[in-house]
Amino acid sequence: MNTAVHPSQSRRELWLFLLFALVVIGAGIGLRDPWPADEPRFALSAKQMVESGNWLVPHRGHEIYADKPPAFMAMQAVAFELTRSWRIAFLLPSLLAALGTLLLVYDLARRLWDRRAGLYAGVALLCVFQFVYQAKRAQIDPTVTFFITLANYGLLRHFIVGPNWRMYWLGCFAAGLGVITKGVGVLALLMFVPYIFARCLHWNGVASTQNSAWRWAGGFAAFLAAIGLWLVPLGLAVWLDPSPDYQAYLNDILFKQTAARYTDSWDHQQPPWYFIGVIASGWLPLWLTWFGTVPAWARALKARDARVLLPLAWAVLVIAFFSIPAGKRDMYIMPALPMVALACAPFLPAIVETRWFRALALLVLVALGAVLAGAGLHAWSGHWKFANDLAEQRGFGGGAALWGLLIALGAWLLLCAAWFRFARASRGLVAGLAGLWLLWGVWASPLLNDSSSARGLMHDAGGIIGPDAELGLVAWKEQNLLFADRKAAEFGFVKPAHLQLGEAIRWQEAKPDSRWVFVLADAMAPCIDQVKARYVGHANRREWWLFRSDAVADACRGGNVPAPRKEVDAEAE
Known part of the structure; x- marks a missing residue:
């Protein structure tokens, strides 16, 4: 019996496999923005490469970003030049x-x-x-x-x-x-x-x-x-x-x-x-x-x-x-x-055709499906206080869409287990995982985007200050500068937050009527009066505020901001 495979069949198998991989991995591209911890800093550096023309030394704001070589950010910048869409390019x-x-x-x-x-x-x-x-x-x-x-x-x-x-x-x-x-x-x-x-x-x-x-x-x-x-x-x-x-x-x-970094790791x-x-x-x-x-x-x-x-x-x-x-x-x-x-x-x-592996594949499908569907149903019922509190903090309201996603993911895996059953459990595992990643890409990406990317937060900040105001950033994260709806002033990233705040106050005092400062809540005391400041929202496990010059305490005017007992960690995520 001739078991040789014609080259055209091999090529067809390869192209079908690559198409399958493209769908699984590519699902969701264009539906979300960069999410912390690392995505916003790379996308920000790439964006600044395009804007400045300096592709050799990456920057984060006006500071040089020295943690990684620029090659990956340059690839993102090239992708943007080809697609003209950061949602795709990054x-x-x-x-x-x-x-x-x-x-x-x-x-x-x-x-x-x-x-x-x-x-x-x-x-x-x-x-x-x-x-x-x-x-x-x-x-x-x-x-x-x-x-x-x-x-x-x-x-x-x-x-x-x-x-x-x-x-x-x-x-x-x-x-x-x-x-x-x-x-x-x-x-x-x-x-x-x-x-x-x-x-x-x-x-x-x-x-x-x-x-x-x-x-x-x-x-x-x-x-x-x-x-x-x-x-x-x-x-x-x-x-x-x-x-x-x-x-x-x-x-x-x-x-x-x-x-x-290898011999003396610090994080x-x-x-x-x-x-x-x-x-x-x-x-x-x-x-x-x-x-x-x-x-x-x-x-x-x-x-x-x-x-x-x-x-x-x-x-x-x-x-x-x-x-x-x-x-x-x-x-x-x-x-x-x-x-x-x-x-x-x-x-x-x-x-993959052995009985023991098919049993393990079926077990993975059933166990993972049951956990996801069970967690979604339990949270949807309102009996899982921790999950519902977390959904509220992340801006999902009652969390119905989030719990619906978990239920759908679990249901798909259980459906694959029921459809393929023991005899074809290996194929069922491939189908189940492929469907899981497809649902994650097209459903979870847009669902989680505003709370994860800070796009919604920065949109709200822009709405508060109005289209003609200037914006400064203190104790900011990369996603804040990346998604600011206007060119924002920043006063360093790795610089201690109290020194950033001092520079921001002096910058604001030059045009007190039109300049607002966007600041991390932990960096406000003792200089900024929260009663006179405007609360923007919660994003990326942080609280963010806006203030004008009238919210600055008298003792801090001129940028005289005292150093805190515990410095705000700008790099922590």
């Missing part, structure tokens, strides 16, 4: 990066094993909660995951499928692009560790190369060339304009935000075992297959199969790398996901 890089990552994993699994393994690797990755959740957000991590996966793709095509020096150079160049997107892009080069191990011990499938020292060195040159695309122009800019701000930025981005403190919990929740349902893939991995490693060793060992090294420092966030290990899915790929077709 999410477009993540969408394209996710689709690119899926394509790379599919093609690499196809080359290492067969077309079926490629399709299962792609679908498995698309089903992972963390992958889709991050792909539907405007974080840097999906983009750096793409560049790291592209680097792994090139390296593995050389190390295993090869030798293929062009792919090797591409992999090293992609690792450099990962570095200028987020410093951890260099982790792609950890693939050399299992490769050298496998080559020295003559594992099966490792490509052999001889008399190629200059070609190996070419990879290092490609890596540096990619980094130089940003670092050389930056160095020239600092040399031509050796201002203290640029000097501080160069030192901050090259040292403080890389080695110093997001977590224990060494933190990522175990992240994998248990965020990597569902992929890790459910490990009951079958772990024994299969053991057999493959015993058979000295480099196709399994290299991606799997690399993923373990990445997770170990991020487990060492005290500072950890769930998305840090996202770049390891594609290689884990790749290592699972050849074993998935058999595993």
